[in-house]
Amino acid sequence: DxxxxxxxxxxxxxxxxxxxxxxxxxxxxxxxxxxxxxxxxxxxxxxxxxxxxxxxxxxxxxxxxxxxxxxxxxxxxxxxxxxxxxxxxxxxxxxxxxxxxxxxxxxxxxxxxxxxxxxxxxxxxxxxxxxxxxxxxxxxxxxxxxxxxxxxxxxxxxxxxxxxxxxxxxxxxxxxxxxxxxxxxxxxxxxxxxxxxxxxxxxxxxxxxxxxxxxxxxxxxxxxxxxxxxxxxxxxxxxxxxxxxxxxxxxxxxxxxxxxxxxxxxxxxxxxxxxxxxxxxxxxxxxxxxxxxxxxxxxxxxxxxQTKASEITAVLLQYYDLAFERRPEFMGWSQTEPTTKTTYTSYNHFYYGDEAQRRIDQYQKLQKTATDLRKQIAGEKADAFYQLVYYPVVCAAWMNKKFLYRDKAFLYAKQNRSSAKDYAKLSNAVYDSIAIETEYFNQHLRKGKWNGMMSMKPRDLPVFQAPDIPAINIQNGLLWNVAPEGYDTAAFQQKREKSLPIFTKGIQQKYFIDVYLSGSQPVQWTAEPSASWMRLSQKEGILNNREQKNTVRIWVTIDWNKVPKAEAFSGHIVFAAEGIEQNVKITARQPKDLETFKGHVECNEQISIHANSYVKEVASPNSKWQTLNGLGHTGTSLQSHVSVENIDTVSVGKKAGYITYEFYSFSNSGPNVSVYTLPTHPLNKNYSMRYGISIDDGGVTIVDFKTIGRSEEWKQNVLRNSAVKTVSFSKLEPGRHTLKIYAIDPGVILDRVVINFSAKQKAYSVIPQTIKYQVTSFSF
Missing domain, CATH: 3.20.20.520 (Glycosyl hydrolase family 115)
Known part of the structure; x- marks a missing residue:
């Protein structure tokens, strides 16, 4: 090409x-x-x-x-x-x-x-x-x-x-x-x-x-x-x-x-x-x-x-990790053959700690590191660093920011946030930055040695165009407002009760509350928790539209040394400004049965498991799982190795190697278990892409993620570097359970598992793992 x-x-x-x-x-x-x-x-x-x-x-x-x-x-x-x-x-x-x-x-x-x-x-x-x-x-x-x-x-x-x-x-x-x-x-x-x-x-x-x-x-x-x-x-x-x-x-x-x-x-x-x-x-x-x-x-x-090799390696590995989650060219959520318009990304801006902002922050940190390294690499190596490291890193960062800032402009406008206009400006600014950097690559690097070599918009596809942002109209009904994590545009429009997701003892959790300006005048605000076990990263401040200070994000954690002696308890945080108060409910739990449990725990109606966080691996003479370092969305995955052409699926539970995960559930319902694998293909015609899955030593369900041709399923798989299959199980009693995944065909690369009871908040990237740690505090 x-x-x-x-x-x-x-x-x-x-x-x-x-x-x-x-x-x-x-x-x-x-x-x-x-x-x-x-x-x-x-x-x-x-x-x-x-x-x-x-x-x-x-x-x-x-x-x-x-x-x-x-x-x-x-x-x-x-x-x-x-x-x-x-x-x-x-x-x-x-x-x-x-x-x-x-x-x-x-x-x-x-x-x-x-x-x-x-x-x-x-x-x-x-x-x-x-x-x-x-x-x-x-x-x-x-x-x-x-x-x-x-x-x-x-x-x-x-x-x-x-x-x-x-x-x-x-x-x-x-x-x-x-x-x-x-x-x-x-x-x-x-x-x-x-x-x-x-x-x-x-x-x-x-x-x-x-x-x-x-x-x-x-x-x-x-x-x-x-x-x-x-x-x-x-x-x-x-x-x-x-x-x-x-x-x-x-x-x-x-x-x-x-x-x-x-x-x-x-x-x-x-x-x-x-x-x-x-x-x-x-x-x-x-x-x-x-x-x-x-x-x-x-x-x-x-x-x-010759110098800074470790630092450069770290930058490039992080660059490729982020691209593996979603390539820069795919951030418009558009397609070709036929060519479609860009649309809003699938990153969640209101949950999972603001999934979209987490990606922005990762790129921002990477961009800063690359910029700092560029200053330290001089002489004949400087231009090589620009071509091999700096240009791809900063342009990938800007491409991601272009779309994620555009999303925030659109979504925050629906919540009447003054910051929506700021994000619209930022989205356009990073598009301009890509154009300026590409002009430098062609026109000025080595005095134009590579002029014509770098295009910022191959085939002039929609993903490469300036961001398409609708006109933003902020309704100034209130001068200010608060939006706790999980309070998306639908919740805002329906005026639901404001509350944070549930805290569970032993899980590393912090949730955010945004205090934001809707009007044009500065606002002085305060936040007061109803009990000392609630810890806030900030309790007061001033919002104004100068220097993009119209929003403050407060992080909330629990001091488990100060909580009541009860398995479930709640409190609230009172936000006050301009004579108006708003309450955000805080709920937490510390079941006694969890004190001796080590494994994955249900948090807000779902459980997130990384493939390499298993508690037991059992190999059979014909099949086993092995660790695969550096590949996958969680950094380490598991790959199936099978030495026979056909494992009898009737007796998978006895003949196939397997891994075991332990989890603790609170919901009194049947879970949907989604298994994320890399979208690999069968080794040859004698195989498919099968694995088995069971809960609590029940019957083994055989799952096959083999795709045919260039199907819609395959398209989504390669765009996200994940094949996702979901199995529904019958009702589970609250408490301790085991999940087993069996190796049936070779070349299956297991990345992560999500057990969903009734959670409605979707995520595009990896949901933070809900595994129990011995932690009692969280530093901001």
Whole structure:
């Protein structure tokens, strides 16, 4: 996908005499390949890019660098269909109705490339990343594709000095081609099967035992950048290094090692992930340990910058962690194919400690660290730091703030908060910051060396546009107001009783209350708790519209050393200003049975469990769960390892390995248990993506999160890097319970579990874990 960086840079700055990507640009790419210890290039092939073979100098440069030339899944026999197939002259790209023309088209390139170091893509799709023409079903395509591959092989035999079996040939089972393969397509044994990911970093298929025996071997086509549905990610590097390690090492252990191809987009934004991918390809052994990803990143930072390697590593890991939760390019909650408008995010602004603000704060801290580090890295390393660390970090931060500030402007206006207008201004300001920073990257960095390389709006998609914020109209019915955590716009409009969520002893909890201005005049306020066991971060202050001081957020905690000797108790906080008082109810509980319990506890009608917080792990001879460091939304996940092709699901409880969690519930109802896994795909056709789940040694429910094609479920999975399945259980009595999750299929990556009794407050990100700690106080 060279459209938004590499080609504009070549045209504008590096190779203007060609007005395209030409031999001078390719020479730099080939040199990069050698420095990466790589040796193969799938040629640039998008509309507007000159076909590689249209310039004989390109071929000479490839030969000089010893680089093997190949072509993508959509370009059989080294033909750049977009630039070389003229339908007006040659007719339809259809092997049924126009075989002679298509055959001659391929034969011309085979003759031309016979003396070069090349890898031929076999098969046929549409002209450009679309399905093969002339057939209606995958089954109908099988005999046609077999005939095409046979004819292509004969072409190679006819025009090459080598035997066809010795000529490198690949068949990439990409998109609809995988379905054709699954319908019985037979490939010559000497053809390398290339298994693709799903365009979002999750490999769709790997070898079964028969495929491992093929003489042609197998390979992987993997994306670190993508153009297409459900949404592009072409701007910044946002694929987590730990995900790349996990998926590619899974391929390596599966003997999928003849060919590894990485979609690098415009190259420049993806420099570290490219380095990681090819370091793994060259020497995979160290990467068998999941902890080595961090080691590799730190070694790379030390090699590049010589200084501050640990700090740079921490910044980049946090950057990738935040992008794993939601890529910057996905923050508009919009889609492509068809392109939809941006909408409000799914982050909760009123609950879970203000989930949206937590993400803003994380990015703000990261942005500050990157800015401080930039001041400490001088000389020839300064510009490298800007490109590799500073620009992606601050622009990702601004992209997130653009949408989360926009959300706050909209939502707070509904509560008549004066701050709504401030957030609207902030949203527009950070959009301007991205534009200014991108102009610096292109126009001023290294005196314009990279002019044209960085676009802040690839494909001009809605997510990259200025924020669309409706006119804000504040109704000044009250000069001031309070909004406790959980008091969303619906509660405001319905004028519900104001109260905080319930506090439970032993759980690390603090909840907020916002005191805010609605009018234009300053307001002096006070807050007085009805009992000393309620602790407030602030008890008085002045609200005014100057310097964005029209809101104060008060944090409330409980001093458990001062609470009444009762299992449940309550109090209230009185807020007063301008002769008006408002009460917020505070409720807490300390059940005696919890004093000896260690595990997860129901808080406000739900329980949040991180995968690695289990109390017992039991392996079976055939299956087990193992810790996977550095990957997942909680930092550490569990991966299923299964050594047999089929565990008898009837006797899962006896034959499958499992993990156990203990939880304590207060609700007298049946829970819905939502299990969050990474959206991985079955290892091969012999498996699915199953796990089992049970409560209190009851019957095991089998869950399968395998998705088909590019379904709506799959789209949501890759946009959020989570597959979520929910199982409903019958009524549980309040008290202690156990939850077991069984390993059935290999490659299931368990991230977290939420047990919901009747909680209505939704969260997009990880709900803080409700696990019992021995704490009695909380410092602000």
């Amino acid at each position: 060279e459209d938004w960086g590499l080609r504009p840079w070549a045209v504008t700055t590096f190779e203007p005499e060609k007005k395209n990507i030409g031999p001078k640009t390719y020479a730099k790419v080939f040199e990069l390949l050698l420095r990466l210890k790589a040796n193969l290039l799938w040629l640039a092939m998008h509309p507007g890019t000159a076909p590689f073979y249209s310039d004989p100098e390109n071929v000479k440069v490839a030969a000089a660098y010893g680089i093997m030339i190949g072509s993508s899944h959509a370009e059989p026999m080294l033909r750049n269909n977009v630039g070389e197939w003229d339908e007006k002259q040659k007719g339809h790209f259809n092997y049924i109705t126009n075989k002679d023309s298509v055959y001659a088209y391929w034969e011309e390139r085979v003759k031309q490339s016979g003396s070069n170091k090349v890898v031929y893509t076999l098969g046929m799709r549409g002209v450009h990343d679309s399905g093969i023409e002339g057939v209606k079903t995958a089954k109908e395509a099988v005999p046609l594709l077999e005939r095409i591959i046979s004819d292509q092989r004969n072409l190679l035999q006819k025009h090459h000095p080598k035997d066809a079996a010795e000529i490198p040939k690949v068949f990439t089972a990409y998109k609809e081609v995988l379905e054709i393969y699954d319908n019985g397509l037979r490939l010559p044994d000497d053809v390398t099967i290339v298994w693709p990911d799903d365009n979002y970093g999750y490999i769709q298929r790997l070898n079964n035992q028969d495929e491992k025996q093929r003489s042609g071997g197998s390979g992987v086509y993997y994306h670190a950048s993508y153009w297409g549905r459900p949404h592009d990610y072409l701007w910044l590097s946002s694929t987590h290094p730990s995900l790349i390690r996990e998926e590619m090492m899974k391929a390596y252990e599966n003997k999928t090692d003849r060919l590894w191809v990485l979609n690098v987009g415009d190259i420049k934004p993806l420099e570290y992930n490219i380095q990681l991918f090819f370091d793994m390809a060259f020497d995979a052994a160290p990467f068998r340990q999941s902890t080595y990803t961090k080691t590799h990143l730190q070694n790379w930072a030390k090699q590049v910058f």
